[in-house]
Amino acid sequence: xxxxxxxxxxxxxxxxxxxxxxxxxxxxxxxxxxxxxxxxxxxxxxxxxxxxxxxxxxxxxxxxxxxxxxxxxxxxxxxxxxxxxxxxxxxxxxxxxxxxxxxxxxxxxxxxxxxxxxxxxxxxxxxxxxxxxxxxxxxxxxxxxxxxxxxxxxxxxxxxxxxxxxxxxxxxxxxxxxxxxxxxxxxxxxxxxxxx
Numbered sequence: 229x230x231x232x233x234x235x236x237x238x239x240x241x242x243x244x245x246x247x248x249x250x251x252x253x254x255x256x257x258x259x260x261x262x263x264x265x266x267x268x269x270x271x272x273x274x275x276x277x278x279x280x281x282x283x284x285x286x287x288x289x290x291x292x293x294x295x296x297x298x299x300x301x302x303x304x305x306x307x308x309x310x311x312x313x314x315x316x317x318x319x320x321x322x323x324x325x326x327x328x329x330x331x332x333x334x335x336x337x338x339x340x341x342x343x344x345x346x347x348x349x350x351x352x353x354x355x356x357x358x359x360x361x362x363x364x365x366x367x368x369x370x371x372x373x374x375x376x377x378x379x380x381x382x383x384x385x386x387x388x389x390x391x392x393x394x395x396x397x398x399x400x401x402x403x404x405x406x407x408x409x410x411x412x413x414x415x416x417x418x419x420x421x422x423x424x
Contacts, residue, residue: 294414
């Protein structure tokens with residue numbers, strides 16, 4: 229199975245979790261139904277504490293360049309579909325992360341879902357394409373997402389740290405499979421309005 233097909237299949241499964249429930253139900257294939265019923269309480273499928281691990285991220289954010297302190301983006305994070313899905317809508321205001329030659333700012337969205345063992349994030353944007361991340365809370369309390377981008381020969385790591393006045397996202401890149409990480413500029417998140 230090609231990387232594209234695997235990514236498409238995973239994205240389809242992530243998006244299935246975001247679809248509204250219909251009045252009538254259709255039986256799942258037995259292998260899928262068996263695994264789903266073992267992991268999910270049908271009355272409250274996303275009620276456990278694991279599904280709340282990204283709650284620190286929910287809200288409206290002003291995103292600052294970690295070095296200059298200038299606003300570079302706005303990020304809106306929402307819990308949707310019974311808190312089963314976390315949706316991100318990120319819009320940059322200038323040239324940061326803009327693909328060379330592109331006359332407009334980077335904008336993208338992510339769909340995030342806990343699969344019973346780890347978090348999956350499907351990111352898609354208007355310039356670079358789509359990426360599938362896998363993530364989990366680390367022992368030090370930080371939250372880490374990792375991915376491999378075969379088409380670019382790169383591994384990417386995002387590490388979220390909560391701070392008293394917001395969040396800090398460390399960004400790392402490495403040659404695929406090398407394990408030698410280079411740290412890029414941090415992004416600092418400050419709330420645009422109090423989170424309810």
